[in-house]
Amino acid sequence: xxxxxxxxxxxxxxxxxxxxxxxxxxxxxxxxxxxxxxxxxxxxxxxxxxxxxxxxxxxxxxxxxxxxxxxxxxxxxxxxxxxxxxxxxxxxxxxxxxxxxxxxxxxxxxxxxxxxxxxxxxxxxxxxxxxxxxxxxxxxxxxxxxxxxxxxxxxxxxxxxxxxxxxxxxxxxxxxxxxxxxxxxxxxxxxxxx
Amino acid sequence: xxxxxxxxxxxxxxxxxxxxxxxxxxxxxxxxxxxxxxxxxxxxxxxxxxxxxxxxxxxxxxxxxxxxxxxxxxxxxxxxxxxxxxxxxxxxxxxxxxxxxxxxxxxxxxxxxxxxxxxxxxxxxxxxxxxxxxxxxxxxxxxxxxxxxxxxxxxxxxxxxxxxxxxxxxxxxxxxxxxxxxxxxxxxxxxxxxxxxxxxxxxxxxxxxxxxxxxxxxxxxxxxxxxxxxxxxxxxxxxxxxxxxxxxxxxxxxxxxxxxxxxxxxxxxxxxxxxxxxxxxxxxxxxxxxxxxxxxxxxxxxxxxxxxxxxxxxxxxxxxxxxxxxxxxxxxxxxxxxxxxxxxxxxxxxxxxxxxxxxxxxxxxxxxxxxxxxxxxxxxxxxxxxxxxxxxxxxxxxxxxxxxxxxxxxxxxxxxxxxxxxxxxxxxxxxxxxxxxxxxxxxxxxxxxxxxxxxxxxxxxxxxxxxxxxxxxxxxxxxxxxxxxxxxxxxxxxxxxxxxxxxxxxxxxxxxxxxxxxxxxxxxxxxxxxxxxxxxxxxxxxxxxxxxxxxxxxxxxx
Numbered sequence: 192x193x194x195x196x197x198x199x200x201x202x203x204x205x206x207x208x209x210x211x212x213x214x215x216x217x218x219x220x221x222x223x224x225x226x227x228x229x230x231x232x233x234x235x236x237x238x239x240x241x242x243x244x245x246x247x248x249x250x251x252x253x254x255x256x257x258x259x260x261x262x263x264x265x266x267x268x269x270x271x272x273x274x275x276x277x278x279x280x281x282x283x284x285x286x287x288x289x290x291x292x293x294x295x296x297x298x299x300x301x302x303x304x305x306x307x308x309x310x311x312x313x314x315x316x317x318x319x320x321x322x323x324x325x326x327x328x329x330x331x332x333x334x335x336x337x338x339x340x341x342x343x344x345x346x347x348x349x350x351x352x353x354x355x356x357x358x359x360x361x362x363x364x365x366x367x368x369x370x371x372x373x374x375x376x377x378x379x380x381x382x383x384x385x
Numbered sequence: 386x387x388x389x390x391x392x393x394x395x396x397x398x399x400x401x402x403x404x405x406x407x408x409x410x411x412x413x414x415x416x417x418x419x420x421x422x423x424x425x426x427x428x429x430x431x432x433x434x435x436x437x438x439x440x441x442x443x444x445x446x447x448x449x450x451x452x453x454x455x456x457x458x459x460x461x462x463x464x465x466x467x468x469x470x471x472x473x474x475x476x477x478x479x480x481x482x483x484x485x486x487x488x489x490x491x492x493x494x495x496x497x498x499x500x501x502x503x504x505x506x507x508x509x510x511x512x513x514x515x516x517x518x519x520x521x522x523x524x525x526x527x528x529x530x531x532x533x534x535x536x537x538x539x540x541x542x543x544x545x546x547x548x549x550x551x552x553x554x555x556x557x558x559x560x561x562x563x564x565x566x567x568x569x570x571x572x573x574x575x576x577x578x579x580x581x582x583x584x585x586x587x588x589x590x591x592x593x594x595x596x597x598x599x600x601x602x603x604x605x606x607x608x609x610x611x612x613x614x615x616x617x618x619x620x621x622x623x624x625x626x627x628x629x630x631x632x633x634x635x636x637x638x639x640x641x642x643x644x645x646x647x648x649x650x651x652x653x654x655x656x657x658x659x660x661x662x663x664x665x666x667x668x669x670x671x672x673x674x675x676x677x678x679x680x681x682x683x684x685x686x687x688x689x690x691x692x693x694x695x696x697x698x699x700x701x702x703x704x705x706x707x708x709x710x711x712x713x714x715x716x717x718x719x720x721x722x723x724x725x726x727x728x729x730x731x732x733x734x735x736x737x738x739x740x741x742x743x744x745x746x747x748x749x750x751x752x753x754x755x756x757x758x759x760x761x762x763x764x765x766x767x768x769x770x771x772x773x774x775x776x777x778x779x780x781x782x783x784x785x786x787x788x789x790x791x792x793x794x795x796x797x798x799x800x801x802x803x804x805x806x807x808x809x810x811x812x813x814x815x816x817x818x819x820x821x822x823x824x825x826x827x828x829x830x831x832x833x834x835x836x837x838x839x840x841x842x843x844x845x846x847x848x849x850x851x852x853x854x855x856x857x858x859x860x861x862x863x864x865x866x867x868x869x870x871x872x873x874x875x876x877x878x879x880x881x882x883x884x885x886x887x888x889x890x891x892x893x894x895x896x897x898x899x900x901x902x903x904x905x906x907x908x909x910x911x912x913x914x915x916x917x918x919x920x921x922x923x924x925x926x927x928x929x930x931x932x933x934x935x936x937x938x939x940x941x942x943x
Contacts, residue, residue, distance in 0.1 A: 264490030264861075265836065266722045266752060266779045269547065271573045272669070273722065303724070 289364060295323045295341070295372040306364045312356055319343060323372060341372050422448040432457045454478060459881050461523065462906065465930040466504045470511035478517035478542075479508070485884050485924055486834075486859060488522060489547055492886055492922070494910070496937050500524045502532070503935075509536040517542040517568075524548070530555030534562035542568035549575030660684035667692040669718045675700035682708035690714040695730035695752060702735030706742025714748035715739060722752065722779060733760035740767035747805075748773040755786040756813060761795035771803040775810035781837035781862070784814040791815055797822035800830075810834035820844040824851025832857040845869035849876050859884040867894030870923075874898065877905055882926035890920045892943075898925065899943035906932055907943045 289306040302322055309315040316327050327341050336342035336354070343355040347366045355363070355370070417425075426448050429435055432455070439449040455478040456469060469476075483499025485492075501523045508515055515537045525548045533540065540563050545551075556571065660666075663685050668678070669692040678693070678701040688709045693701070695717050705712065717731055733756045740746065746768040756778050765771070776795075784791055792813035800806060800822050807829055811819060815838035823830065824847035831854050839845065845865040848858065849872050857880065866889035877883060877898075892909065899907035910922035932942040 262781065262862075264487065264492045265781060266719065266777055267487075267490045267834075267836075268719065268722045268752075269489045269573055270491065271547075271575065272718065303729075 291345075291367055291369050293319065293322070293370040293372065295325065296374050296377070298323060304370070306367065311360055312363075315355075316343070319370075319372065325372065327372070336375060340375050342375050343370060343372050345370050419444070419448055419451075423452040427452040427454075430455075451475060455480070455517075458482065460926055460928075461499055461504070462930065462933055463881070463926060463928045466507035466511075468929060470507050474511075476512050477515060478519075479504075479512075479515065480519040480521075481523060482521040483523040485882065486522070486857075487861065487884055487886065492861070494937075494939060497910075497940065498524070498933065498935055498937065500526075500529075500935065502526065502529045505529055505532050505536070513537065514539050516540060517544075519544040519546075520548055521546045522548065524550045525555070526550050527552055527555035527558070531558040534558040539565055541565050542570075544568065544570040545572070545574055546570075547573050551576060657681075657684045662687060664688060665690040669694055669716065672696045672720060673701070674698070675704065679704035679708075685709070686711075688712055690748075692716040692718070694718055694720045696720045697731075698729065699731055699735035699738065702731060703738040706738040706740075709743055711745060712739075712743040713745050715743070715746060716748075716750040717752060718750075719752040719779065730754055733757050736760065737763055737767075740764040744768055745770065747771055750775040750777075750810075752777045752779060754779050755783075756792065756795065757785045757787050758790065758792060758794040758798070759785075759787075761792075762798040765798045765802040769802050770805060771799065772805050773808040774799050774803065774806060775808065775834070776812055777810065778813040781812075782814045791818070793818040793822070797826075800826040804829065806830055808832040811838060812836060813838075816840045817844040817847065820847040824848050827852055829854055831855060833859070835860045835863055837862045839863045839865060842866055842869035842872070846872045849873035856881045858882075860886070860888060862887040864889055866890055867897075870894050870898060874901055877902060877925055878927050880927070882924065884922075884924055885920075886922040888923075890923055891918050892920050893918070895920045895923055896943050904928070908933070908936070909941045909943065911939050911941065 290303045291306060293302045293304055304315075304318060304322070306315070309318060319325075320327055325341050326339050327336065327343055344352050345355050345363070345367045346352055346369045348368065352371070357363075358366070422444065426435075426438060426445070429438060435449055435453060439446045450473050452475075453473050454476060456473055456476050457480045458464060458469070459482050461481055461483045481501065481504060483501075484497060487493060488497065499522060501520060509532070513536070516539055518533065518540075519542075523545075525545060530551055533543070535558075543559060543563075543566075551574075553576070556569075559566070559569065660681065661684060664687055666685060666688055668681075672694055673681075674696055675698050678697045682688075682704050686708060689711055691705065691709065691712060691714065693705075693716070697704075697717075702717070705715065717735075719730060721730075731751070731753050733753070736749075736751055736753070736756075737760050740763065744767060747770050749771065750773075753776075756776065761776070778792070785795075792811075793816055795813070796809070796811050796815070796819045799809070804826075806827055809823070809827065809830055809832070811834070817840045820839060820843070823833065830852045833848060833852070833855065835858075842865055844863070845860070846869055848855070849869075855876070861884075863885075865885065870885065870890050871894065873883070895907050895909055899905070904927060906924075906926055906928050908924045909920045910924070912921045933940070936942060
């Protein structure tokens with residue numbers, strides 16, 4: 192419980208400021224972009240389209256983050272096909288992925304991993320290390336992730352940020368909502384209660 | 386023969402020929418009796434050839450129209466059912482296509498049109514012995530399906546692709562009433578799946594069914610053994626794999642297989658016995674990974690056509706390259722097309738691997754998140770026989786991810802090397818140069834799809850000025866304006882249709898086109914609450930039927 196409380200304190204003060212590390216092609220200072228549905232004016236394609244994400248269906252409840260634009264009908268995938276594959280993912284447990292976002296402090300892109308692809312913390316760490324080209328090292332009950340530059344943390348079902356490795360693997364994959372690879376120096380705050 | 390007479394449009398001929406009256410002119414050119422000519426012409430299948438035949442002279446025109454059994458209508462508004470029935474008295478099979486292709490991607494509002502019912506009404510009196518109906522992008526209601534099922538006694542084959550407006554109730558009517566059904570093909574439709582076990586409406590004695598394809602529907606757990614189709618299925622598409630275990634071991638003739646939504650690693654081996662003879666395998670609804678695919682493919686060396694989801698990754702495509710030397714068609718669909726944060730799927734490397742192992746590739750549809758000019762150039766070298774090349778780099782306007790240059794050279798390589806190219810879809814960051822290449826080199830190109838590309842009117846002008854065989858041009862979100870639109874003035878009547886949306890075309894430009902070319906329908910779809918002088922969605926097509934009489938309020942015919 193102590194650990195949980197300290198993790199709350201840690202994150203109250205820090206503005207995670209993902210926007211600062213978000214890679215965009217728009218002009219600095221431009222924020223929410225209008226929906227692209229009308230015709231273009233002028234010959235040059237405006238840079239705001241370059242980052243457009245896509246969401247063609249109001250029923251589409253997953254993903255669409257509010258700052259991104261919506262381009263109707265792109266990519267050109269028939270609604271029928273889109274619904275089938277989404278439906279598959281949302282219905283059965285078997286065979287469907289468990290995607291969670293992974294961010295790493297200092298990296299410009301968010302990534303996603305499918306937790307179902309791994310069977311243990313070791314495998315997950317290996318995967319993350321390959322993805323972000325970093326060294327995370329192994330977790331130890333006593334020392335946390337001491338000895339490496341990065342420490343993996345996750346947000347659990349209650350919205351709290353925890354150090355990865357706390358709980359048994361099976362419990363972890365069902366409660367993990369997103370991952371963040373922190374700089375080891377910041378993560379030490381999570382361990383202070385020891 | 387006056388060469389000008391040969392060039393006269395079919396329009397003139399339709400107006401001048403009497404229904405049912407055989408021509409007996411004093412200036413008879415043809416030495417054969419009509420019956421002989423009809424018999425000879427009945428051997429000609431291709432509708433393009435038949436069109437040519439019909440233009441030779443009046444005798445041949447008549448012999449051709451009496452001997453034609455199948456009519457292909459690529460745009461349901463290019464002609465009316467009455468005109469078709471008047472010209473061709475003995476049709477047994479109709480293929481009918483309706484909405485513009487971009488309607489598949491929600492760019493066309495509902496209730497736009499393409500209702501099949503007026504056609505069925507006319508056909509019920511003109512062709513009571515109609516046997517086959519193939520519809521694509523048509524609006525089909527349950528009432529229409531019931532009408533079809535009860536008005537055509539010998540009806541045998543129904544195919545519905547990317548249609549909408551009906552439910553399983555309509556299919557029930559077909560299953561219940563069509564006693565001679567050999568083919569029921571219902572794919573990728575916007576269908577209301579009301580369950581209701583419509584499959585069980587097939588009579589128990591139905592032994593004629595050869596092709597049963599209902600990939601649209603999740604809810605049915607098919608009792609295929611009860612249908613009596615376990616012993617002979619040419620084409621089998623279904624849902625849960627477990628139910629099909631016995632079916633597969635009995636299926637001596639299976640050549641195509643689709644579906645397999647629940648194909649988890651545990652169940653896939655169930656289909657291995659059937660794989661050796663498979664020529665078409667559709668796994669585009671199955672989230673397979675590379676290993677599962679590789680194992681499957683080692684049993685499927687005869688594959689000619691393969692559809693996949695990009696969950697198989699580049700490694701899966703390497704397996705395709707090593708196991709499928711006879712492959713002619715590959716389609717790789719995105720499992721997560723709208724999630725930009727997933728860096729999975731396939732890349733240029735997977736495509737290159739396939740091209741190395743499958744030199745006979747002619748048809749590719751490939752969705753990816755990164756591509757390079759060099760990779761596409763290599764692919765073109767490896768597979769010079771492409772007839773259909775559809776590359777979708779999913780982020781609009783994305784350049785070569787290594788060099789940061791536009792993807793012009795990629796498509797340049799394709800059109801220069803693949804001289805048989807009939808269909809091309811381009812994507813990525815493209816300047817007018819791409820279109821210069823296309824106009825100059827793509828001499829056999831018939832269909833071109835363009836999105837988020839080009840720098841100026843020149844782009845579209847290059848294409849309209851080159852590409853002698855162009856029939857369908859669909860463009861969205863490009864900086865092409867009135868000058869570009871009007872540069873095609875002399876070309877549009879030789880094309881089936883032009884679509885332009887979110888470009889720079891204005892109402893005035895469209896009006897001018899409509900004025901100059903009265904034989905074209907120039908239709909503009911209005912978006913509510915936006916600039917009235919801009920033409921947001923423009924659909925131009927040649928027609929002998931005049932302006933649409935069933936146009937909804939948001940479609941303006943100029």
